[in-house]
Amino acid sequence: MQPLFTNDTIVFGLLMLMLGFVFYTSSSSNSIWKKFYKYIPALLLAYMLPGALTTLGIIAPEWTTISASGEVIEHSSQLYYIASRFLLPAALVLMTLSIDLKGIYNLGPKALIMFLTGTVGVIIGGPLAILLISIISPETVGGAGPDAVWRGLATLAGSWIGGGANQAAMLEIYGYNTDNYAGMVIVDIVVANIWMAILLLGIGKSDKIDKWLKADNTAIEALKKRVSSHASKISRNPSLSDFMIILGIAFTVVGLSHFGANNISEYLKSNFEIISDKTSAMSSFGSQFFWMITIATVVGILLSFTKLKQYEGAGASKIGSVFIYILVATIGMKMDLTRITENPGLIFVGLVWMFIHVVLLILIAKIIKAPYFFLAVGSKANIGGAASAPVVAAAFHPSLATVGVLLAVFGYVVGTYGAMLCAELMKIAAAG
Numbered sequence: 001m002q003p004l005f006t007n008d009t010i011v012f013g014l015l016m017l018m019l020g021f022v023f024y025t026s027s028s029s030n031s032i033w034k035k036f037y038k039y040i041p042a043l044l045l046a047y048m049l050p051g052a053l054t055t056l057g058i059i060a061p062e063w064t065t066i067s068a069s070g071e072v073i074e075h076s077s078q079l080y081y082i083a084s085r086f087l088l089p090a091a092l093v094l095m096t097l098s099i100d101l102k103g104i105y106n107l108g109p110k111a112l113i114m115f116l117t118g119t120v121g122v123i124i125g126g127p128l129a130i131l132l133i134s135i136i137s138p139e140t141v142g143g144a145g146p147d148a149v150w151r152g153l154a155t156l157a158g159s160w161i162g163g164g165a166n167q168a169a170m171l172e173i174y175g176y177n178t179d180n181y182a183g184m185v186i187v188d189i190v191v192a193n194i195w196m197a198i199l200l201l202g203i204g205k206s207d208k209i210d211k212w213l214k215a216d217n218t219a220i221e222a223l224k225k226r227v228s229s230h231a232s233k234i235s236r237n238p239s240l241s242d243f244m245i246i247l248g249i250a251f252t253v254v255g256l257s258h259f260g261a262n263n264i265s266e267y268l269k270s271n272f273e274i275i276s277d278k279t280s281a282m283s284s285f286g287s288q289f290f291w292m293i294t295i296a297t298v299v300g301i302l303l304s305f306t307k308l309k310q311y312e313g314a315g316a317s318k319i320g321s322v323f324i325y326i327l328v329a330t331i332g333m334k335m336d337l338t339r340i341t342e343n344p345g346l347i348f349v350g351l352v353w354m355f356i357h358v359v360l361l362i363l364i365a366k367i368i369k370a371p372y373f374f375l376a377v378g379s380k381a382n383i384g385g386a387a388s389a390p391v392v393a394a395a396f397h398p399s400l401a402t403v404g405v406l407l408a409v410f411g412y413v414v415g416t417y418g419a420m421l422c423a424e425l426m427k428i429a430a431a432g
Contacts, residue, residue: 001057001060001063002060002063002064002065003054003057003058003059003060003063004057004058004059005058005059006060006063006075008077008078008079011059011077011079011333012079014053014058014059015050015079015326015329015330015333016326016329018046018049018050018053018329019046019325019326019329021049022042022045022046022049023042025037026042026045038204039204039205040201040204041200041201041203041204041395043200043203043325043328043391043395044197044200044201044203044204046325046328046329046332047196047197047200047328047329047331047332047335048197048332048335049329049332050329050330050332050333050335051193051332051333051334051335051336051337053333054332054333054334054335054336055335055336055337055338059077059333060077060333060336061076061077061080061333061334062074062075062076062077063075063076077333079330079333080330080331080333080334082330083323083326083327083330084289084327084330085258085289085292086251086254087323087324087326087327088293088323088324088327088390089253089254089257089292089293089295089296090250090251090253090254090296090320090323091250091320091321091323091324091327091390091401092293092296092297092300092320092390092401092402092405093249093250093253093254093296093299093300093303093320094246094249094250094300094316094317094319094320094323095300095316095317095320095321095324095390095394095398095399095401095402096297096300096301096303096304096401096402096405097249097300097303097304097308097309097311097312097316097317098227098304098309098312098316098317098399099300099301099304099399099402101301101304106219106222106223107219107220107223107403108219110368110370110371110374111374111377111378111403111407112407113364113368113370113374113378114361114364114365114370114374114375114377114378114379115377115378115381115382115407115410115411116378117360117361117364117365117378118357118360118361118378118379118381118382118383119161119382119411119414119418120360121356121357121358121359121360121361121382122157122160122161122353122357122382122383122418122422123157123161123418123421123422123425124356124360124422124425125352125353125354125355125356125357125360126153126156126157126353126422126423126425126426126429127422127425127426127428127429128352128353128356128429129349129350129352129353129356130149130150130153130349130426130429130430131429132352133345133348133349133352134429134430137345139345140345140346140348140349141349141430142430146175146176146177147177147180148176148430149346149349149430150423150426150427150429150430151174151175151176151177151423152176152177152180152181152183152184153184153349153353153423153426154170154173154174154176154419154420154422154423154426155167155170155171155174155176155181155184156184156187156188156350156353157170157418157419157422157423157426158170158171158415158416158419159188159192160188160192160357160382160383161382161411161414161415161418161419161422162385162411162412162413162414162415162416162418162419163287163289163290163385163408163411163412163415166412166415166416166419167188169416169419170416170419170420170423173420173423174423183343183346184346186339186343186346186347187343187346187347187349187350188350189334189335189339190335190337190339190347190350191347191350191351191353191354192354192383192384193331193334193335194351194354195354195358195379195383196331196380196383196384196388196392199376199379199380199392200392200395202372202376203372203376203392203395203396206371206372206373206396209372210371210372213365213366213369213370213371213372213375214366214369215365215369215370215371215372216369216371217371217373220371220373220396220400223397223399223400224397224399224400227397227398227399228399233313234310234312234313235313236313236314238314238315239314242311242314242315243314243315243319245311246311246314246315246316246319247319249303249308249311249316250319250320253295253296253299253300253303254296256295256299257291257292257293257295257296257299258288258292260291260292260295261288261289261290261291261292261295262288264291265286265287265288265291268285268286269286287412290409290412293405293408293409294409297402297405297406297409300402301402317398317399318398320394320398320401321394321398324390324391324394324401327391328391331388331391354383357379357382357383358379361375361378361379362375373393373396373400376392376393376396377389377392377393377400377403377404377407378407380392380404380408381404381407381408381410381411382411384408385408385411385412389404389405389407389408389411390402390404390405390408391404392404393405
């Protein structure tokens with residue numbers, strides 16, 4: 001169905017109107033809004049409102065029209081692409097400009113443990129979900145040959161451990177019928193977005209969750225205080241020159257990231273068959289997005305050792321946060337709640353799978369007394385990848401965005417291997 005507004009300029013205007021509304025109300029002294037935002041984080045609302053517009057058919061990430069000759073024409077909004085390819089790397093540069101590497105090192109191994117727990121949760125969650133659903137509805141997880149549901153769920157494992165490149169690799173490796181692939185994409189979007197909303201909701205209650213987990217978050221608080229203290233020392237009233245230089249830094253690195261990503265990706269695919277082969281576990285190293293994120297992060301870290309770090313005092317991370325919120329709004333556009341009814345059986349499989357992933361995360365967090373921050377970011381570094389892990393991390397504090405990026409990049413590396421293991425286990429579960 002064609003949405004009411006299809007012009008990206010108009011849609012972007014609506015998204016910015018919503019973001020303006022969220023920030024106006026969240027900073028309001030009105031007692032009603034204060035109570036509201038005490039429980040509902042501004043980031044969650046920035047994510048949910050675009051989803052509401054999509055659900056109501058006002059905007060849409062994708063739609064189809066029929067030409068006069070009867071030809072079906074597919075359309076898609078370019079806003080998410082622009083936000084993820086232009087604004088995300090710019091945000092990563094500006095948020096890592098004031099990074100405290102020693103502080104991140106002092107966070108200890110719990111972040112990595114929770115990330116790996118999330119990966120294991122996805123690997124074992126798939127086959128367990130198939131086994132459980134097969135008891136209730138065996139036809140939902142059945143099928144043979146290219147139509148076998150486990151083959152389609154393998155693409156979901158690729159997405160939920162790594163990202164889009166890993167998902168594409170799994171589609172090639174296991175040869176799932178592409179005619180049915182859209183159903184898996186719907187499961188990915190719906191289930192992942194529901195979990196994203198829950199995680200963001202939990203940020204507003206992170207202190208209570210940490211208390212329940214008996215977590216020690218002193219290292220996280222120390223890092224936030226160190227970064228905030230540094231920012232307050234160098235803080236100044238920014239001039240037009242400051243803003244232009246900050247944007248110059250950010251988008252010069254964005255250009256460099258794209259240039260490097262394109263060339264590295266092409267070189268690797270041209271010279272190494274193991275990377276150009278989409279059925280290879282190493283194929284994710286041929287992803288331009290992977291290299292773009294990696295280069296932007298590395299350059300941002302390197303710049304933090306130069307005098308450019310002083311631009312944090314002029315609001316570099318705040319501008320980065322603006323870009324992140326725009327990205328959040330474009331991600332929210334993908335959430336159309338009406339799509340839940342399109343294939344309820346598969347959606348239920350996805351929900352059971354995600355439930356197993358979450359239960360394992362909570363169990364390990366409780367055992368090692370890991371803060372909610374590590375649970376949330378460890379999960380999104382798997383489920384959401386580089387597009388949403390820094391979003392969740394930055395919601396706790398802008399200085400923590402890099403933690404999400406580093407874990408998400410690691411997810412791209414292990415994504416295909418983990419997804420292949422999950423797929424083989426799902427094949428056994430489906431046969432049993």
